[in-house]
Amino acid sequence: MSDPTVADTRRLNSKPQDLTDAYGPPSNFLEMDVYDPQTVGVGRNRFTTYEVRMRTNLPIFKLKDSTVRRRYSDFEWLKNELERDSKIVVPPLPGKALKRQLPFRGDEGIFEDAFIEERRVGLEQFINRIAGHPLAQNERCLHMFLQDESIDRNYVPGKV
């Protein structure tokens, strides 16, 4: 007979776990990659695009595997949309690098390999933090950014 002065610390009863749940793929699979920077255009009208690939099994995303090409200003657009419409604290983007866009630089400015790589890493960190946020996943702008061919800046903001 258990002593009433000593607390009973036995575990509470729980349901046994289904084996397909235990060993199956988790329902939170989400992989984001930002890679393959390509500089397009000539002279003053050059800009760099990055490939943004998402692989997921989250039901909220229409496509389970999507690839799009985006440039820095597209990321800025996404950040602004989320800051305005959602209640989340949006993580920072890598810098705008305005100084690098001034003329008479000794190097390639914003088309320097090292700078592009630094920016790619920052953009990857940014999109990883956003795409996995439960509240951001409800925003149309995020789905358009990740899975639509091109961003329609005249879209109607809203929730999915």
Add this chain to the structure above:
Amino acid sequence: MSFFSFGQSAEIDVVLTDAETRKKAEHKTEDGKKDKYFLFYDGETVAGKVNVTLKNPGKRLEHQGIKIEFVGQIELYYDRGNHHEFVSLVKDLARPGELTQSQTFDFEFTHVEKPYESYTGQNVKLRYFLRATVSRRLNDISKEMDIVVHTLSTYPELNSSIKMEVGIEDCLHIEFEYNKSKYHLKDVIVGKIYFLLVRIKIKHMEIDIIKRETTGTGPSVYHENDTIAKYEIMDGAPVRGESIPIRLFLAGYEMTPTMRDINKKFSVRYYLNLVLIDEEERRYFKQQEITLWRKGDVVRKSMSSQATIGAQRFEGSKSSVSSMLDLKCRA
């Protein structure tokens, strides 16, 4: 303090009758140090002697009366001038006159009501003390002796478990269960977290004990939160169907019993905060109040308490499904 080097002065000290046998308890002072004081319970008699020792033997001490008071008061730090006395008893020991030699006076406060527990907090203090005073024309001589009061409870008749399903729609659904809603200060929190849906990448999970001290009333209510404990209960990513056990021993933490609306001046309440942290450092949390009570040291081997423990383990407890959006997320 007497500013005059001539004339007579005296020292007072208060000695309890049962000073040898009475237990002492540790209690935090306002500046954080711990001191030991005599421990009393509600209804106990406070008795002893007041020794008045003349500093200059041979000289007389004129006085306007000697008395001893037993006081229980609440002090709000932002309103130091006003002490709220909820217990105030006086015994006159000597009428106005003079003392020609050191003297001892007996006193007894019989079966004194001490309705609340002694408490020293961030913004409020509740204390009990004896104050012996020799009244004089210019300045009184007085001495205070603090005591500590503990309020005891017995095993509650009704002590249902806390069981709730919470989550964020389509992202994270969990069912948490704590074996009781009322715990004594040396109790163990036994519980479990059951994952129904996991669409986020959880890194780890912890349970925190938060103490909230509330002072003030109406529009100027002030809450002071203090995290008493942080206890990691899971490291790694769970999947659907997993059950994580909780076993948290309360005896290791410095806590007081739950104090609700004490003399309408303050409250001290405790909350369990279940926190899940994902890989991007986002925090998902659910707070739940628990009631803490102080158990007496005397062992109570009653049939009712054994039955209570048995019932908690094997009986199906009521589970309430609260709103799915009850789980808060903070990035």
